[in-house]
Amino acid sequence: MSFTxxxxxxxxEVVMISGAYLRQQAExxxxxxxxxxxxxxxxxxxxxxxxxxxxxxxxxxxxxxxxNELANFKRPVRIGT
Numbered sequence: 152m153s154f155t156x157x158x159x160x161x162x163x164e165v166v167m168i169s170g171a172y173l174r175q176q177a178e179x180x181x182x183x184x185x186x187x188x189x190x191x192x193x194x195x196x197x198x199x200x201x202x203x204x205x206x207x208x209x210x211x212x213x214x215x216x217x218x219n220e221l222a223n224f225k226r227p228v229r230i231g232t
Contacts, residue, residue, distance in 0.1 A: 167210070169210075170207035170208070170211050173203045173204070173206055174203070174204065174207050177200040177207070178200075180196045180203070181200045183196050184196035
């Protein structure tokens with residue numbers, strides 16, 4: 152018996168996830184860790200959250216500005232159609 156994996160072609164585009172999104176996901180993991188009674192799972196969830204916080208900080212260092220500074224940029228105004 153053999154199995155084949157049919158999938159769409161993989162694109163080579165790089166998708167950059169924002170630091171704010173990573174922090175939001177980390178907060179969700181922390182909330183999940185508080186809701187579980189299994190201390191082992193809670194510890195792993197907190198470790199994952201810590202990793203996401205680290206990735207968010209690294210991303211901000213690479214870009215050279217924070218999400219708050221991004222919000223201050225104005226989009227170009229289109230005149231006419």
